[in-house]
Amino acid sequence: MAILSDQVKRQLQDRFAEHLSGPVQLTLYTRPGSGRLILPSGLGCATCDDARQLVEELQEAAPDLVHLRVVDVSAEDSDVTEVPTLTVAFPGEEPRIRWQGLPAGYEFATVVDAVERVSSGAHGLADASLDALARLTEPVDVMVFATPT
């Protein structure tokens, strides 16, 4: 059964048709087959199946520009161990934007916005923010804990 309604899928298609200007690479790290089994920490993945379906439906809204790679961390070598993890990046670039956990609710809207902004390169930050970021000389890791509301 689809996660997104037909109405939301049409809205996504319309948004992407208007806002996407370049290709975007999505990569979903998952551990398939866990379903909703409750397993000890590190073994199961209660949201991987839903995450995969959600991201596939997102990709289908603009299949010419949004590319999806699904990585089974139990079968492939991967630096990513926490699943589900979704990254959004320019094709060929190392991802710097990622979600850990099912990006549902409000977070789904932020994923859609990220796809659009990465596609166009439009970060939308003020000049003062860019001046401040220019002072960074070392990598900075920013984790934002959120809830799916």
Place this chain on the structure above:
Amino acid sequence: MSLANRMALASPNVNARTIEASEFPDLSRRFGVQGVPRTVVNEQGAFVGALPEAQFVAAVLELAGVSGGGEEEEEDATQA
């Protein structure tokens, strides 16, 4: 898109990770998540709440040890 993500899009030195707190309780406990959004920088300093752009950028830079980053109050990111 969150400010952290927009910063990552604008700067190759920023890596942004949004974590669904309830799905990763071990991580949430480790970084003392009691309210969201909780932003943790370099696994060291943290602040809670949604901030306007200028304050958010300043707080992240301050916690990253960049001089002139800002004057946001910070706290230890991890819980003993």
